[in-house]
Amino acid sequence: MTVTRESLPAVEGGQPVRSQFLVFGAPLIGEEEIQEVVDTLRSGWIGFGPKSLRFEEEFAQYVRAKHGISVGSCTAGLHLALIASGVGPGDEVITTPLTFAATANVVEHVGARPVFVDVDRETQNIDPARIEAAITPRTRAIMPVHMAGRPCDMDAISDIADRHGLTVIEDAAHAVEAAWRGKKIGSISQFTVFSFYATKNLTTAEGGMITTNDDAAAERLRILRLHGISKDAWKRYSASGFTPYEAVEPGYKYNLTDLQSSLGLHQLRRIEANLTIRRRHWKAYDVGFADLPAVETPAPPRPEERHAGHLYTILLRPERLTIDRSQFIEALRAENIGSGIHFTPVHLHAYYRKRYGYRPGDFPNAEEIGSRTVSLPLSAKLTDQDVQDVIAAVRKVVTHYAR
Ligand SMILES: Cc1ncc(COP(=O)(O)O)c(C=O)c1O
Structure with missing residues (x-):
């Protein structure tokens, strides 16, 4: 040649x-996102507020979950989901080694141990056939990752979790549009967490969403993501007037903002x-x-x-x-x-x-x-x-x- x-x-x-x-x-950022961001900037309310609440509702509807709790990143959401699942020091969480460091890092953040289980060579997802061998009396949760957007076998994983009394927290950073046997990812497990990082299918530059069908857990997550203070604390500077608030537990500063949700609302529509x-x-x-x-x-x-x-x-x-x-x-x-x-x-x-x-x-x-x-x-x-x-x-x- x-x-x-x-x-x-x-x-x-x-x-x-x-x-x-x-x-x-x-x-891909459209003119709609740009106009929405400008509208938010001019509105005088750029932090967590009405647009974030609308984004949560519309996102939850899209994945057919009861609740959407917006957070500052998928990492923050995974951390909160572990806390809400009661995972702590001495516990073990089963996950895949073929993931971003954040998936395992959050397990360390709560003082637990990530236990890796090898992936299936073809799907690149955690191999359900290998999970049970990794379960010990300390195992509390399974964190499957839908690698590249390909959903894990959620029937097999849910079945193992049910039989061993484990919580499933799905890392759906890649998988906003994914479904398994007609069920949307985000509607299946106790917690599913999505990423809206700059390169993701839906982006808010940085951001994430936890979805759950559990009312009590949703309520707690909403408190945990905003300092651990009562649910409507974000309204303390709004027209509805200052209402006293107090910390009910030591929460985190993990909220999304209306500036970011301005992007998310239109990204979701497309x-x-x-x-x-x-x-x-x-x-x-x-x-x-x-x-x-x-x-x-x-x-x-x-x-x-x-x-x-x-x-x-x-x-x-x-x-x-x-x-x-x-x-x-x-x-x-x-x-x-x-x-x-x-x-x-x-x-x-x-x-x-x-x-x-x-x-x-x-x-x-x-x-x-x-x-x-x-x-x-x-x-x-x-x-x-x-x-x-x-x-x-x-x-x-x-x-x-x-x-
Ligand atoms: C599989 C996986 N999990 C978690 C994350 C963390 O997402 P975020 O950057 O929104 O915290 C990423 C980010 O790239 C990821 O690819």
């Missing part, structure tokens, strides 16, 4: 596939339209990579699942390439394509290795995925041309470095 300036990777001095850098996870756009991009990637021996594309959805299409993750086949994953990512960057890694398994992070003595080899499926995975841009903001650029860049790099 003759190498031209077009076919030579930019990292070797060739011409990049595109001239402008394509940011990984850039959100959630399904954005998913349709991402599904089109997903299909283009599947077709664009189908003949590349060095690239394994995501497993197709199972009939029981509605995939939220959050991350399009390819697995590189190192035996088919002369470069490693870091070099691949660097080569993509030189072509002006941003990418991500989801995830380096949590048990291999410095803190968890040191604290619990975890070592490579402990969770082989999570480690294999973690060492080979690359997430490509998949935002509704991408144009079809952007997607073609990503495909062209991946093809160029893996073809040049094919073994």
Whole structure:
């Protein structure tokens, strides 16, 4: 094959596939969001208030849950859900190693121990068949993560939890639109927590939502997320007049704001339209990579699942390439394509290795995925041309470095 300036990777001095850098996870922000933010800024009420309450209600309706409790982040929401579940020092919480550090960090925050269970190689989700072996008399909760937007087998997980009297707290950071056997994620377990971080399917820049069908738990979460003071304390500066309040427990400063909810309200209205756009991009990637021996594309959805299409993750086949994953990512960057890694398994992070003595080899499926995975841009903001650029860049790099 003759190498031209077009076919030579930019990292070797060739011409990049595109001239402008394509940011990984850039959100699609509409004029409606901008106008709503401006309206909030002009209203004189930018903190937690009426728009956040409306956002909670509409979000809960969308996921078919009884309650939505908005919070400053998914991390904050997971922390509160653990507290509301009564998880504390000496307890164990079963979760997946193939997740963001936050999922395990919050378990540490309440003084409990995260117990990892390896993932299924195909779904990349916690393998329900391995959960029971990890249950001890100290186990209090299971925290499944819907990896990349693919829902976990919630029948199997709920069944195990019921039989052992465990609470299920779903980390649905990737999974706003997901459903399992027709049941929306957010409506199934005692607690489900969503993320509205900048790169997520629905963004408020930073933010999150806990959903639950439990009235008493919802009431407590509303108090816990705002200093532990009584439920309507946010109204203390409103037109309804100052009402005395008191702390009923030492709560947290974990609330969302109306400024953020201004984004959320309109992001939610476009959630399904954005998913349709991402599904089109997903299909283009599947077709664009189908003949590349060095690239394994995501497993197709199972009939029981509605995939939220959050991350399009390819697995590189190192035996088919002369470069490693870091070099691949660097080569993509030189072509002006941003990418991500989801995830380096949590048990291999410095803190968890040191604290619990975890070592490579402990969770082989999570480690294999973690060492080979690359997430490509998949935002509704991408144009079809952007997607073609990503495909062209991946093809160029893996073809040049094919073994
Ligand atoms: C699986 C998972 N859980 C939790 C989080 C934490 O979300 P947040 O940034 O909203 O706290 C993330 C964030 O990226 C995530 O990917």
